[in-house]
Amino acid sequence: MPKVFVTRKVPQKGLDMLLNQEGLEVEIWPEPLPPSRETLAQKARGIDALYCLLTEKIDDALLDAAGPRLKVVSQMAVGVDNIDIAACTRRGIPVGNTPGALTEATADLTLALMLAAARQLLPAAAGVRAGKWGTWDPLGYLGPELFGSTVGIVGLGRIGLAVARRLQGFNARLLYNNPSPGPYAKEVDAQFVDLDTLLAESDFISLHCPLTPETRYLINADSLRKMKSSAILINTARGDVVDQAALAEALQQGVIAAAGLDVTSPEPILLDDPLLTLPNALVLPHIGSASITARQKMATMAAENLLAGLGKKPLPHCVNPEVYN
Numbered sequence: 001m002p003k004v005f006v007t008r009k010v011p012q013k014g015l016d017m018l019l020n021q022e023g024l025e026v027e028i029w030p031e032p033l034p035p036s037r038e039t040l041a042q043k044a045r046g047i048d049a050l051y052c053l054l055t056e057k058i059d060d061a062l063l064d065a066a067g068p069r070l071k072v073v074s075q076m077a078v079g080v081d082n083i084d085i086a087a088c089t090r091r092g093i094p095v096g097n098t099p100g101a102l103t104e105a106t107a108d109l110t111l112a113l114m115l116a117a118a119r120q121l122l123p124a125a126a127g128v129r130a131g132k133w134g135t136w137d138p139l140g141y142l143g144p145e146l147f148g149s150t151v152g153i154v155g156l157g158r159i160g161l162a163v164a165r166r167l168q169g170f171n172a173r174l175l176y177n178n179p180s181p182g183p184y185a186k187e188v189d190a191q192f193v194d195l196d197t198l199l200a201e202s203d204f205i206s207l208h209c210p211l212t213p214e215t216r217y218l219i220n221a222d223s224l225r226k227m228k229s230s231a232i233l234i235n236t237a238r239g240d241v242v243d244q245a246a247l248a249e250a251l252q253q254g255v256i257a258a259a260g261l262d263v264t265s266p267e268p269i270l271l272d273d274p275l276l277t278l279p280n281a282l283v284l285p286h287i288g289s290a291s292i293t294a295r296q297k298m299a300t301m302a303a304e305n306l307l308a309g310l311g312k313k314p315l316p317h318c319v320n321p322e323v324y325n
């Protein structure tokens with residue numbers, strides 16, 4: 001009987017698609033925290049399909065531990081930087097992901113971070129709870145308007161486009177940087193600029209690129225210095241796109257004004273990270289896709305990919321289609 005290991009409890013709709021299959025042995029990791037590397041290797045031994053999350057490192061060692069029966073790796077996420085795709089391809093294993101399912105949820109959260117960081121929502125709300133609301137304060141909690149601002153989008157893909165569409169309602173001037181001019185710019189009237197221009201001209205800079213060797217530490221001490229001192233940096237992509245120590249220093253020294261981060265390095269962020277002491281750093285626990293709709297869609301898409309892989313059919317959403325050549 002084919003065996004599946006699911007590395008966490010995910011929305012029931014997705015689990016049911018697996019549990020309702022005749023002749024499929026499904027084991028679901030029951031703990032709230034991911035299995036350790038050793039446990040994952042143990043649980044993966046002899047499985048036919050792996051249903052995993054971005055918290056698992058899927059590399060040669062894990063694939064070796066799983067063994068030759070493994071037919072598909074299905075990740076419930078769009079980003080797959082935790083998976084050694086080349087290692088999967090070498091073994092003829094298709095890798096699935098969930099593009100599209102979390103686009104709107106992540107774009108919503110990006111706007112929430114922009115507005116919250118700009119208007120100091122967290123310090124303001126904390127002030128209320130701490131009894132510091134003395135009176136209506138003509139000088140209290142001032143911040144820039146998103147409306148009419150210049151927003152630089154690094155990575156105008158699906159999510160970047162969804163952010164840009166929302167920003168049209170804010171009458172924002174849109175700049176973007178991609179490896180090359182992309183197909184989405186026209187719809188949202190976004191101007192392709194080089195990264196330095198984007199950094200220098202943007203009031204808000206929002207990261208929507210995948211984490212790759214090229215984008216690791218794309219935002220570093222050097223690039224932070226190129227931003228306006230009033231700039232607000234938003235990261236809903238991957239923590240390692242930003243040099244976090246350099247960002248903390250820049251926020252401390254007023255090199256830029258504020259940051260809204262949904263992703264950090266590592267995750268969870270270390271409790272002694274200086275970012276957590278700064279009033280102008282808003283850090284969330286990677287909840288970009290945490291809308292009910294998005295998580296359900298991600299769970300069912302990942303189940304669809306997994307079942308296709310088990311049935312030796314092309315995955316509806318395959319990261320490494322070259323595996324079929």
Ligand code: GLV
Pocket residue numbers: 054076077078079080102288289
């Ligand atoms: C979330 O970060 C994802 O990649 O789906």
